[in-house]
Amino acid sequence: MSSDPVSSREQFNAQASQYAASAVHRHGPSLPVLLDYAAPLPQDRALDVATGTGNTAHALAPFVASVVGLDLADLMLDHARRRAQEDRQTNVRFVVGSAETIPFPDAAFTLVTSRHAPHHFLNLDRFLAEAHRVLEPGGRLVVADQISPTPAVQAWMDPYQTLRDPSHHAQRTVEAWRALAEAAGFVWTQDTLVPYRLDFAWWTAQSGCTPETVQRLRAHADALGEAERQAAGLEYDAGGLLVAHIEQMLVVRLEKR
Numbered sequence: 001m002s003s004d005p006v007s008s009r010e011q012f013n014a015q016a017s018q019y020a021a022s023a024v025h026r027h028g029p030s031l032p033v034l035l036d037y038a039a040p041l042p043q044d045r046a047l048d049v050a051t052g053t054g055n056t057a058h059a060l061a062p063f064v065a066s067v068v069g070l071d072l073a074d075l076m077l078d079h080a081r082r083r084a085q086e087d088r089q090t091n092v093r094f095v096v097g098s099a100e101t102i103p104f105p106d107a108a109f110t111l112v113t114s115r116h117a118p119h120h121f122l123n124l125d126r127f128l129a130e131a132h133r134v135l136e137p138g139g140r141l142v143v144a145d146q147i148s149p150t151p152a153v154q155a156w157m158d159p160y161q162t163l164r165d166p167s168h169h170a171q172r173t174v175e176a177w178r179a180l181a182e183a184a185g186f187v188w189t190q191d192t193l194v195p196y197r198l199d200f201a202w203w204t205a206q207s208g209c210t211p212e213t214v215q216r217l218r219a220h221a222d223a224l225g226e227a228e229r230q231a232a233g234l235e236y237d238a239g240g241l242l243v244a245h246i247e248q249m250l251v252v253r254l255e256k257r
């Protein structure tokens with residue numbers, strides 16, 4: 001369950017080309033919900049934290065004045081820059097930096113987003129404090145991230161996810177998210193869950209798992225009882241082979257009042 005920013009950078013730099021080509025990440029169903037909650041305006045100055053190959057930054061760009069995409073992984077940002085050039089987006093730029101020490105002054109933005117990334121952050125409380133700091137009063141933070149339905153599922157899920165991707169850190173419950181967001185000073189205004197069905201073969205290939213890691217993941221899952229499998233969203237075929245799991249993405253709009 002532990003990782004450090006270097007392992008996130010290494011993990012995503014190593015998978016950058018695969019990630020850039022992934023339709024699940026580029027067009028996955030959390031993105032339109034995030035955009036709806038963000039309600040981007042022509043005067044918005046947006047920051048997309050842990051932008052990766054820039055999926056959310058590119059989606060916001062046509063609707064706002066400017067977008068900065070921030071990420072630790074420089075090779076992910078290379079793909080993001082290339083795509084912005086191909087799409088002739090001139091109001092987007094990409095900067096190397098950490099979610100926990102955002103390299104911008106207070107009140108620099110009116111909209112902050114972060115999609116499918118906060119479960120990698122070592123200090124979610126620091127990210128939330130930083131997002132709050134760089135937002136203007138009246139600004140909003142819109143997050144999409146995978147959650148665990150209960151603390152018991154999280155205790156099983158974090159080692160499972162970390163085995164597959166060593167840069168995974170913590171897949172919190174909605175209640176834990178809410179407590180941290182409110183402690184950082186945000187008002188929780190809107191939320192929903194968006195389910196993703198992730199094919200096991202695709203999911204393990206996407207993060208570069210070796211055959212040995214795939215076997216260890218199967219063993220970790222197979223040790224669960226039926227009720228626990230259901231709670232964790234695991235899907236088995238008739239022959240008893242793990243084929244997929246359902247990951248619930250929390251999309252939430254937080255406001256700085």
Ligand SMILES: C[S@@+](CC[C@H](N)C(=O)[O-])C[C@H]1O[C@@H](n2cnc3c(N)ncnc32)[C@H](O)[C@@H]1O
Binds near residue numbers: 056115116
């Ligand atoms: C699963 S990708 C999500 C990318 C993108 N937001 C999207 O929706 O496609 C996670 C990204 O988080 C970045 N990341 C992880 N920890 C970070 C941190 N502490 N600060 C900045 N970026 C981080 C990784 O480098 C990676 O590019």
